[in-house]
Amino acid sequence: MTAAGTSYAGPTLEVEDLQTHFFTKAGAVKAVNGVSFTVAPGEVIGLVGESGSGKTVTGLSIMGLVDEPGRIVGGAIRFKGENLVGASEDRWQKLRGDRIAMIFQDPMMTLNPVLRIDTQMVEAIHAHRQVDKATARAEARDALGLVGIPAPEERLKTYPHQLSGGMRQRVAIAIALLNKPDLIVADEPTTALDVTIQAQIIYEAQQLCRRFGTALIWITHDLAVVAGLADHIAVMYAGRVVEAGTIDDVIDRPRHPYTVGLLGSVPSANKRGQRLNQIPGMAPNLLRLPPGCAFKDRCPRGDDLCLTEPTLQSQPNGRAFRCHHPHEPEGAA
Amino acid sequence: MNSAKTAAAPPVPGQIEPLAVETPFQRFVSDFSESKLAVACFFAVVAIILLAIFAPLIAPTDPYNLALVTVADKTLAPGMVMQDGTTTLLGTDGSGRDLLSSIIYGLRISLTVGIGSAIVALAIGVVVGLVAAYAGGRIDNIIMRIVDMQLSFPAILIALVLLVTLGKGADKTLIALIVVQWAYYARTVRASAMVERRKEYVESAHCLSLSRTRILLKHLLPNVLAPIIVVGTVQTAHAISLEATLSFLGLGMEQTEPSLGSLISNGFEYIHSGHYWISVYPGVALLLTIVSINIVGDRLRDVLNPRLSK
Amino acid sequence: MLFMSFLVFSGVYVIGDPVDILISDEADAEDRQRAIEGLGLDKPFHIQYLTFLGRALQGDLGDSFIFEEPALGLILERMPATLELALSALLIAIVIGIPLGMWAGMRPESKSARVIMTGSILGFSLPTFWVGIMMMMLFAVQLRWLPSTGRGDTVDLLGIDVSFLTLDGLSHLAMPAINLALFNLALVLRLTRAGVKEVVHQDFIKFARAKGVGRRRIVLVHILKNIMIPVVTVLGLEFGGLVAFSIVTETVFAWPGMGKLLIESIGLLDRPVIVAYLTIILLFFVIINLVVDVLYSILDPRVRLQEVKS
Numbered sequence: 001m002t003a004a005g006t007s008y009a010g011p012t013l014e015v016e017d018l019q020t021h022f023f024t025k026a027g028a029v030k031a032v033n034g035v036s037f038t039v040a041p042g043e044v045i046g047l048v049g050e051s052g053s054g055k056t057v058t059g060l061s062i063m064g065l066v067d068e069p070g071r072i073v074g075g076a077i078r079f080k081g082e083n084l085v086g087a088s089e090d091r092w093q094k095l096r097g098d099r100i101a102m103i104f105q106d107p108m109m110t111l112n113p114v115l116r117i118d119t120q121m122v123e124a125i126h127a128h129r130q131v132d133k134a135t136a137r138a139e140a141r142d143a144l145g146l147v148g149i150p151a152p153e154e155r156l157k158t159y160p161h162q163l164s165g166g167m168r169q170r171v172a173i174a175i176a177l178l179n180k181p182d183l184i185v186a187d188e189p190t191t192a193l194d195v196t197i198q199a200q201i202i203y204e205a206q207q208l209c210r211r212f213g214t215a216l217i218w219i220t221h222d223l224a225v226v227a228g229l230a231d232h233i234a235v236m237y238a239g240r241v242v243e244a245g246t247i248d249d250v251i252d253r254p255r256h257p258y259t260v261g262l263l264g265s266v267p268s269a270n271k272r273g274q275r276l277n278q279i280p281g282m283a284p285n286l287l288r289l290p291p292g293c294a295f296k297d298r299c300p301r302g303d304d305l306c307l308t309e310p311t312l313q314s315q316p317n318g319r320a321f322r323c324h325h326p327h328e329p330e331g332a333a
Numbered sequence: 334m335n336s337a338k339t340a341a342a343p344p345v346p347g348q349i350e351p352l353a354v355e356t357p358f359q360r361f362v363s364d365f366s367e368s369k370l371a372v373a374c375f376f377a378v379v380a381i382i383l384l385a386i387f388a389p390l391i392a393p394t395d396p397y398n399l400a401l402v403t404v405a406d407k408t409l410a411p412g413m414v415m416q417d418g419t420t421t422l423l424g425t426d427g428s429g430r431d432l433l434s435s436i437i438y439g440l441r442i443s444l445t446v447g448i449g450s451a452i453v454a455l456a457i458g459v460v461v462g463l464v465a466a467y468a469g470g471r472i473d474n475i476i477m478r479i480v481d482m483q484l485s486f487p488a489i490l491i492a493l494v495l496l497v498t499l500g501k502g503a504d505k506t507l508i509a510l511i512v513v514q515w516a517y518y519a520r521t522v523r524a525s526a527m528v529e530r531r532k533e534y535v536e537s538a539h540c541l542s543l544s545r546t547r548i549l550l551k552h553l554l555p556n557v558l559a560p561i562i563v564v565g566t567v568q569t570a571h572a573i574s575l576e577a578t579l580s581f582l583g584l585g586m587e588q589t590e591p592s593l594g595s596l597i598s599n600g601f602e603y604i605h606s607g608h609y610w611i612s613v614y615p616g617v618a619l620l621l622t623i624v625s626i627n628i629v630g631d632r633l634r635d636v637l638n639p640r641l642s643k
Numbered sequence: 644m645l646f647m648s649f650l651v652f653s654g655v656y657v658i659g660d661p662v663d664i665l666i667s668d669e670a671d672a673e674d675r676q677r678a679i680e681g682l683g684l685d686k687p688f689h690i691q692y693l694t695f696l697g698r699a700l701q702g703d704l705g706d707s708f709i710f711e712e713p714a715l716g717l718i719l720e721r722m723p724a725t726l727e728l729a730l731s732a733l734l735i736a737i738v739i740g741i742p743l744g745m746w747a748g749m750r751p752e753s754k755s756a757r758v759i760m761t762g763s764i765l766g767f768s769l770p771t772f773w774v775g776i777m778m779m780m781l782f783a784v785q786l787r788w789l790p791s792t793g794r795g796d797t798v799d800l801l802g803i804d805v806s807f808l809t810l811d812g813l814s815h816l817a818m819p820a821i822n823l824a825l826f827n828l829a830l831v832l833r834l835t836r837a838g839v840k841e842v843v844h845q846d847f848i849k850f851a852r853a854k855g856v857g858r859r860r861i862v863l864v865h866i867l868k869n870i871m872i873p874v875v876t877v878l879g880l881e882f883g884g885l886v887a888f889s890i891v892t893e894t895v896f897a898w899p900g901m902g903k904l905l906i907e908s909i910g911l912l913d914r915p916v917i918v919a920y921l922t923i924i925l926l927f928f929v930i931i932n933l934v935v936d937v938l939y940s941i942l943d944p945r946v947r948l949q950e951v952k953s
Contacts, residue, residue: 063853065849065852065853091855093855093858094855095855096852096853096854096855097853097854097855097856098855101853101854102850102853103847104847104849104850104853106846109846109847110846110847111850111885112847112851112865112868112869113847113869113944114868114869114872114942114943114944115671115864115868116866120851121857122858123851123854123864124854124855124856127855127856127857127860128855153918157945161944172850175854216937237737
């Protein structure tokens with residue numbers, strides 16, 4: 001598998017028109033409703049959106065971890081050319097933790113409270129490779145060292161509750177790195193942490209990905225986090241990507257009114273004294289999406305044209321947006 | 334269902350959404366009705382209670398009237414004809430009493446003791462629990478120490494010791510069942526009252542310097558009602574079951590006032606001789622009663638527990 | 644402990660005068676007096692209690708009025724039978740209850756899970772003694788598959804007679820053990836289900852799946868280890884309940900354990916045996932509580948750590 005993986009030269013991951021719906025009693029919730037993006041080896045892509053925009057479900061879909069009543073109903077997830085939509089659970093299980101790893105939002109909840117750290121790390125190795133216990137343990141210790149945990153040998157013997165939140169998230173990152181995956185999906189891994197620790201972890205994650213050529217999908221609601229980390233960015237709204245492009249393009253020259261709104265709500269030094277912008281209203285109910293553009297009701301530029309669904313307008317260099325009334329390319333943020 | 338309609342608030346003029354006028358009670362009824370089994374059991378419980386209340390009118394014969402009972406009728410199988418010419422539906426027992434009548438009267442005794450003890454225990458438990466929660470400190474400590482100690486022993490053991498001490502009889506069984514049960518209520522009430530009393534509305538009642546009794550009865554009590562109802566249902570079933578068990582062991586009711594448990598116990602002597610009906614049918618009656626109450630209680634727990642509701 | 648012994652002793656003291664039963668009606672006042680003095684019943688209550696307490700501390704709980712043997716010896720003689728029954732029941736409850744509970748917890752909406760849950764309400768509701776009678780009627784009287792009473796052939800294991808090592812003994816043990824297990828089976832099942840339902844939605848289970856850990860290991864290690872804490876705690880505490888409830892099962896199936904002895908002694912007002920039984924049960928509960936505390940700290944690393952710190 002690894003041999004086949006190294007010979008593959010295309011992007012690590014291509015997500016194409018992904019649709020993941022949740023079939024509840026009240027109807028189908030279209031949590032992910034046509035999401036596309038590409039990640040190349042060693043590249044970091046930021047998936048940005050407010051809560052309920054479908055970014056977490058996108059991450060879980062890539063991991064094959066969408067549970068009932070949710071289902072991937074359309075599109076493709078091509079990991080190194082292999083379409084994983086409709087793949088068997090066996091296949092997923094082989095890939096998960098080995099070639100694709102995930103880091104979750106709340107480090108307090110991601111480690112099993114009744115199992116020691118070494119147990120939880122060694123099982124991740126043993127799930128994919130037949131190595132003896134001593135080797136696995138040594139690898140686990142090295143991985144802890146790699147993510148900047150002091151005295152890793154002692155940490156191995158502890159239980160999760162004996163570690164701080166930042167430490168636990170490092171352990172979770174170490175676990176994700178154990179099998180040197182090609183792709184890591186990080187779902188708001190720093191949101192629950194202190195700002196200083198947040199910065200450290202982001203820095204370390206960036207270093208590690210550069211070093212191993214790992215592709216990284218960083219899911220967050222915080223544009224500031226992504227700005228310093230990602231190469232590309234995809235802004236999600238109501239289950240769709242509304243704008244995508246390189247980090248400079250999107251942050252300096254946003255086209256979609258939602259991105260403009262998001263950028264306006266980020267506090268920064270050069271806007272000192274100014275009032276922060278708010279996006280009025282709330283994210284739409286995914287159960288009853290209005291016809292046309294989902295952002296219409298909150299959009300300052302919305303009009304009758306927006307009652308029809310805007311198509312994704314692609315431009316060179318991965319630049320794309322989905323709007324009838326985009327801001328001018330040179331429009332100020 | 335009628336009471337639900339009268340309880341509904343009159344529709345506000347100009348109100349568009351009809352859902353908005355649904356009262357909590359209506360929502361409760363519709364949630365509860367989602368389980369057909371629970372609704373069936375609810376009506377079964379009502380029917381059983383009516384049966385027990387109107388026992389003298391419904392039962393074919395009066396099993397206590399010894400003049401009507403002859404030994405010649407003993408251990409007749411169901412459907413056979415008795416001396417007085419009537420057909421016995423469920424057979425007769427070892428002394429010739431019609432089993433159906435004995436069961437209906439036995440049900441009456443079982444329910445009286447079970448429900449009666451549950452109500453008294455509930456009253457005691459609610460008062461003790463509220464006092465413990467409200468007083469706090471040492472009083473709370475002492476009360477809860479006693480409650481915990483009692484609850485660490487199985488109910489049957491405590492009831493057994495009490496009945497060994499007090500002797501047999503309906504009144505003594507009632508006392509034993511009350512003593513066994515009060516602690517469950519006390520603990521439930523205290524636990525939910527402790528949660529409630531920390532909430533703002535109790536604080537604000539304090540600030541209005543309302544009297545303690547008023548705060549306890551008008552503010553705390555209604556808010557701990559849901560768990561009390563659930564525990565009450567389940568405990569009533571337990572009490573009926575426990576009484577039957579004690580009577581079976583020969584410690585509960587006197588033979589002159591046979592409950593369902595005593596009837597089953599009498600029939601136990603006959604199972605090896607093939608007279609199965611003497612212990613089976615009272616058992617079925619007991620079973621229907623307890624299972625129905627428990628299923629209703631289970632459903633109530635699901636409906637009233639806000640944590641579980643979607 | 645001391646307080647409880649006083650409670651039990653004074654309780655039994657007021658039950659009734661054993662002399663009335665022991666001595667025939669024809670005996671004159673002089674015979675009566677001699678018997679009372681012989682048994683030490685002429686002394687005032689507090690003397691009797693202190694004598695009892697003094698002897699109890701030396702391991703002497705008095706002699707049975709009926710058997711004229713040390714009461715403690717009588718009870719200890721019957722204890723292995725009761726323990727064998729209770730342990731078998733516990734084993735059945737665990738072996739059947741945990742897998743069924745896990746099944747129901749993983750697929751809470753499935754039909755099989757609903758059947759299991761409704762079945763568990765039956766397990767809760769059915770009075771043990773009646774199920775015992777019904778089992779006996781079906782398997783012993785009608786089908787004649789299993790013997791109805793007694794312990795069957797026993798084998799000496801480390802100086803204790805046990806039934807489970809002979810085929811005959813096992814066939815005698817089967818029905819009482821299943822009968823006694825039913826309630827706890829339902830309890831374990833429901834606890835397990837509730838635990839699984841809570842744990843499967845935790846992030847750490849999703850994270851374990853994201854690591855590529857197999858389903859088997861997730862269920863057997865990640866989920867099971869988390870739910871074992873409440874299950875073991877409750878089961879440990881319920882073991883005392885099993886011993887207490889074996890009174891009922893032993894009476895139904897004439898299983899020669901200490902519960903049956905207790906009921907017989909109550910019938911005969913054999914005061915020292917009753918007191919001895921209750922004292923031993925009390926001791927038993929204290930030991931069980933200690934063992935559960937220890938088990939709890941072994942299972943839950945969070946508790947273990949606190950103890951190391953303090």
